[in-house]
Amino acid sequence: MKNIYDDEADVRTKALIRVMSLFFVGLIIIAATTSPIATGTKAGERAPPLEGKFYNGSGGWTTFNLESYWDSNWKEGDASGQWVALEFMDTDCPYCVKSAADMSANSADFDGSNPQWDGAIVNFIASVTELDINGHDSSRAEIVAFRDKTADSGQSCAGSDCGNRDGSAHAFPYIDDLDQDNMKEWKVGGTPSYYLIQPDGIIAWSSSENQGEDLRDAIISMVTRESAETDGA
């Protein structure tokens, strides 16, 4: 006699329901006890890693660790936490050479050395890439000459002597990203690009998401101020 049903279906259905229940209980426990934050480069996401060797004016090129900047216990409104302003740039990009003056002014005003600034310290970092454009041939020597604004170094930045670039010499670290690894990881579309990152490693602002707004305005409006803490108390 021909069966129109499967005698063994019940066993497999029972097993499937029990195993699926176990799976969903596991997922529900995770959903109920954690609030995961995605890693990415948009505001509200956790900053991806930034890797490579960096130059900080002395001691040659050493391994950079962005993680060391983060304070997982930082809470919004805490002015003691240190923020990070990150610039992706190319020493042969004319806009980057021009914006070096803004970076000089911003780092001088917000890196903790300016008594007029009552906000949290902002640590500046530059990640230097070499764009795939004719004439953009960079090197570590060129990065050093750009950062230190070394005159007559023989290094050319966007067609001029690197020592003639706008602004003063920079005191913040420059990371070698000539292989574009960091740029690709951060999905940077062009240079210069800027990111302002909270002390807990969450991106607060990016120039790509806020066209027309500059880094200085973002720092002033977003970085925790002691005066705001006092007002709020």
Added chain:
Amino acid sequence: MDSNIQLMLYVIPTLLGFFLVLPIGRVLSSSLEEKFPSFSTERGRVLSGLILTCVAGFAVSIQTLWISSKVSEGGNFCASSTVFSCDDVIGNAAYNTDPFFGIPWGGIGAAVFCVLLYLAYSTSLEPNSTWVDNYLKLGTALTFGGFLVIGLLVSYEIQMEKICQYCTTAHVANLAAFIGFYRLMKLNESGEWNQDS
């Protein structure tokens, strides 16, 4: 609870399951045959070990998924300055998801162990059904494919110079599951499937 002590909750059932799926499991389980009658046959022992291993593998995979969520919040669970630091491995955004869909490895592990558990559990409920042969072959193939993923993940650990002990437990569970499915498949093919001992 210390993360390494908590790890024992997964390591102990994984190793128990591992011993049960091995031929040596007969020695270990002989004293328990009265309490667990299924241990008296080769098929029963291997199926019991396989189910135990799959449950432990699922649980430790869910735990790694939980750890990756916690680390993404900025928290710590098993961070260490030694080579054994699962936070550094599971929390590394460059390696902690699959390269195609961006799914956390812990989530993939949990889903795969659920499939393996379904195959093993269904087989244990109805061992003489016509589909058992296919289920055992599928389980063997899936766990064998798992070795390729384990190879990739171990290469990540070598690059990071860190070892994730929770991940390693899941890898051992996959090895035990492979042995279990393979031995059951061979047992099923040999015609000794329904022998009493």
